[in-house]
Amino acid sequence: MMKVITIDGPAGSGKSTVSQLVALELGWIYVTTGAIYRTLALLLHEAGMLGDKQSVHNAIERFVAFLADRYRQDTRSGRVFLGDRELTNEIKSPFISEKASFVAQDELVRQKLLPVQRRVVLECNGAVVDGRDMGTVVFPEAPLKFFLTASVEERARRRIHELEKMGQTVSESELSKEISERDKRDSDRKVAPMVPASDAITLDCTQLSPEEVVKTILKYSLERGLVPKCK
Numbered sequence: 001m002m003k004v005i006t007i008d009g010p011a012g013s014g015k016s017t018v019s020q021l022v023a024l025e026l027g028w029i030y031v032t033t034g035a036i037y038r039t040l041a042l043l044l045h046e047a048g049m050l051g052d053k054q055s056v057h058n059a060i061e062r063f064v065a066f067l068a069d070r071y072r073q074d075t076r077s078g079r080v081f082l083g084d085r086e087l088t089n090e091i092k093s094p095f096i097s098e099k100a101s102f103v104a105q106d107e108l109v110r111q112k113l114l115p116v117q118r119r120v121v122l123e124c125n126g127a128v129v130d131g132r133d134m135g136t137v138v139f140p141e142a143p144l145k146f147f148l149t150a151s152v153e154e155r156a157r158r159r160i161h162e163l164e165k166m167g168q169t170v171s172e173s174e175l176s177k178e179i180s181e182r183d184k185r186d187s188d189r190k191v192a193p194m195v196p197a198s199d200a201i202t203l204d205c206t207q208l209s210p211e212e213v214v215k216t217i218l219k220y221s222l223e224r225g226l227v228p229k230c231k
């Protein structure tokens, strides 16, 4: 059986924290695919190409090859590197969050990034992957899928906390607006919209701590035979 657990959901639903903890418990790798879209958005921004669909299309093969060659995500901490350059904090800014969501609407971009995402995961012995379309498009054959939700207010609070830890300040109202607009864009897009897979388990995490969500996910992993009973 394919050893992949997919965790999809909107911005700030807690999917990366939870995925990281579940992976640690299982001794599997953790992959957060949003970081790939964010890195691509940063590269396109630095090349002055954001917003110019034709230029992006003309250069996409080159950009994706560059990224696939140098991109590295620490499979425990989730820290992101491009060659020697660490991008972990830079790609989490609200500016890049918004740009990544725009870049992610493009069908050709998604098509080119699909094998990059699958390769990382299929080369390893067990992975917890988070994103928007993990359960629907990238790993439709995954044996265990989750969709995490939480209220916009709670998600904005979590993101503010995360940004503050990185030394970035944003107001709650500004962030709520950014999150709502991004949710709408991610859910309404024509290709691979953010929707729960038909076989996904939806968990509302508004009132749940990450540890409680992790416990639930581990319970299902055991029930589905993804981990030996003694784990």
Ligand code: DC
Residues within 6 Å of the ligand: 011, 012, 033, 034, 035, 037, 038, 097, 100, 101, 104, 130, 131, 132, 133, 134, 182, 186
């Ligand atoms: O998960 P995240 O907030 O880091 O993702 C940033 C953006 O990237 C998100 O707004 C939409 C896009 N994304 C996507 O379209 N598909 C994925 N599998 C992951 C992210």
